[in-house]
Amino acid sequence: MRAGDNLYSVLVAWMKIILPLVALGLLSTVFLISRKVDPGGTIPVSQVDIEQRADEQxxxxxxxxxxxxxxxxxxxxxxxxxxxxxxxxxxxxxxxxxxxxxxxxxxxxxxxxxxxxxxxxxxxxxxxxxxxxxxxxxxxxxxxxxxxxxxxxxxxxxxxxxxxxxxxxxxxxxxxxxxxxxxxxxxxxxxxxxxxxxxxxxxx
Missing domain, CATH: 2.60.450.10 (Lipopolysaccharide (LPS) transport protein A like domain)
Known part of the structure; x- marks a missing residue:
């Protein structure tokens, strides 16, 4: 087997290990920096739109x-x-x-x-x-x-x-x-x- 082929096989094997770890790290960062959500909070909806739809059937x-x-x-x-x-x-x-x-x-x-x-x-x-x-x-x-x-x-x-x-x-x-x-x-x-x-x- 040529040296180039051997190097390519080694690189592919390392990438299979490194890429999942990088993805896991990015996902963890997203959860760490995301703002806190208030479970008791309400969804922001325009009150004017609700009243208009109720009045104008x-x-x-x-x-x-x-x-x-x-x-x-x-x-x-x-x-x-x-x-x-x-x-x-x-x-x-x-x-x-x-x-x-x-x-x-x-x-x-x-x-x-x-x-x-x-x-x-x-x-x-x-x-x-x-x-x-x-x-x-x-x-x-x-x-x-x-x-x-x-x-x-x-x-x-x-x-x-x-x-x-x-x-x-x-x-x-x-x-x-x-x-x-x-x-x-x-x-x-x-x-x-x-x-x-x-x-x-x-x-x-």
Missing amino acids: GVTNPSFAGVATGGEQITFKADRVRPDLDHEGRLMADRVRAELRLNGGTVVNITSDRGESDQFEYSARLDGDVHITTTTGYDIRTDVLTAEFDTLRAEAPGRVTGSGPAGTLEAGRMLLTSEEEDGTAHLLFTDGVKLVYSPADTKD
Whole structure:
């Protein structure tokens, strides 16, 4: 056997003894210099956070789905939902997203900054940059939208702006309903309707 191989074997044998001793020494040092822990002490938790969670009950990222009396499918999502402690049966929501699938195939998507729902009245109110889009080509914005889920009726009682298949429009009021006969969405604009007609491009 060569002298180099013999030296290597001896070095490996010593390292097997030295390294565990060094590790044991480091571990002992950690326990010696660590600060004392009071077993009776409490875990530091923010008292403000505890009180806030106790007062503001709610859930984050909830998702609900159901079917209206006419068979229309309704999906509701939000960033956060919490109960209104002053009104039984009322829920408050942040960053609302709703989808209505009508029997005729039309899909209505609605988003808003805030919303509240009355579980006893089967109604909801959305406010704060309400955005309504439909697969039939409408893109509408308003400040407030009220809805009744049992009959699938939605109304914007104030100014609405946006566009549709015929062009850009503005009105003082809007009503969204679903007709039972064909299941399609019908939008009715009233109170000072202004429409800028934009005919579709035609090919020669």
